[in-house]
Amino acid sequence: MSDVIAVTSGKGGAGKSTICACLGYALAKQGARTLIIELDFGMRCMDLMLGIDGKIEHDLGDVLKGEIDAYKAAIDVKLATNLSVLCAPSDPYIQIKVKDIEKILDDMRKYFEYILIDTSVGINGPIFDVVANSDLILLVSSIEPTSVRDARMMSDEFYKRGTKKQRLIINKASRKVFDNDGLDDLDMIIDSVGVQLIGVVPEDPAIPMSTGKGIALGSNTDGFAAFSNIARRIKGASMPIAAKV
Ligand SMILES: Nc1ncnc2c1ncn2[C@@H]1O[C@H](COP(=O)(O)OP(=O)(O)OP(=O)(O)O)[C@@H](O)[C@H]1O
Ligand SMILES: [Mg+2]
Structure with a gap:
């Protein structure tokens, strides 16, 4: 049975979709059958990021309407064996119920080791409930301070709901952070958000x-190293958090 992993943020543009695409790629490259489900309705981007633009025959909207089974609607991503994606409905006004999304997640658990959910921002609404209920x-x-503050608001909400497992990814970190004199900055962010760190992405x-062209992230890049480390940590390995890049 798979783990459902929700990728979320308080502030828009923090890098959720990028992290879903690159982390999904890293998990798949490490041999784990991985599915990305895009829950950002009307704002589909995963097809572009994963190089399958124009190849989407079915999306989550068709599944929610009962027109096709979720497993059949998911598309294999050519960038990596083991990686599939179920794209967001193109209709931003589609009405969804938490129980329908959770049923789809439950149905898909038997096929994949990891299900990554890409989300939109926002603390109200059914997607927030799906995120709060994920593994x-x-x-x-x-x-940025505004992003850090909004992350704190989100983590407080999750804690209020009794969510036990949340981990922080600090994204778009400057090179300084990876040198010793930047570690204080990391500590400050972790303390402000109040969530245990799982990785730092430069x-x-x-x-x-790579995400703009839908091509694989080069294995010799700093970004690839960061996502590979986060993937290993998700799988339970003990890795350095801010490995030198
Ligand atoms: N580590 C990174 N290094 C460089 N650029 C990045 C990094 N992470 C994200 N970006 C860029 O930041 C921008 C926002 O990223 P992305 O779309 O993934 O954010 P998001 O949180 O999904 O946004 P939204 O809230 O609109 O869904 C994009 O242009 C993306 O390419
Ligand atoms: Mg996004």
Whole structure:
């Protein structure tokens, strides 16, 4: 049975979709059958990021309407064996119920080791409930103070709901953070958000270059190293958090 991992943030643009695409790629490259489900309705981007633009025959909207089984609607991503995606409905106004999404997640658990959920921001609404009920929440914050503060608001909400497992990803970190004199900055962010750190992703131009073109992230890039480490940590390995890049 798989783990459902929700990727979320308080502030928009923190890097949720990028992290879903690159972490999904890293998990799949390490041999884990991985599915990305895009729950950002009307704002589909995963097809572009994963190089399957124009190849989407069915999406989550069709599954929610009962037109097709979720497993059949998921598309194999050519970038990596083991990676599949179920894209967001193109209709931003589609009405969804938490129980329908959770039924889809439960149905898909038997096929995949990891199910990554990409989300939109927002503390109200059914997607927030789906995130709160997932097995692991990856809360993404950039190093900007506004992003850190909004991440804290989210983590407080999750704690209020009794969510036990949330982990922080600090995204778009500057190179300084990976040197010793930047570790205080990391500590400050972790203390402000109040969530245990699972990884630090550097600001790396190779990342938007790969997601913008739908091509694989080069294995010699700083970004790839960071996502590979987070993937290993999710699988239970003990890895350095802010490995030198
Ligand atoms: N580590 C990184 N290095 C460089 N650029 C990055 C990194 N992470 C994300 N970006 C860039 O930041 C921008 C926002 O990223 P992304 O779309 O993944 O954020 P998001 O949280 O999904 O946004 P939204 O809230 O709109 O869904 C994109 O242009 C993306 O390429
Ligand atoms: Mg997004």
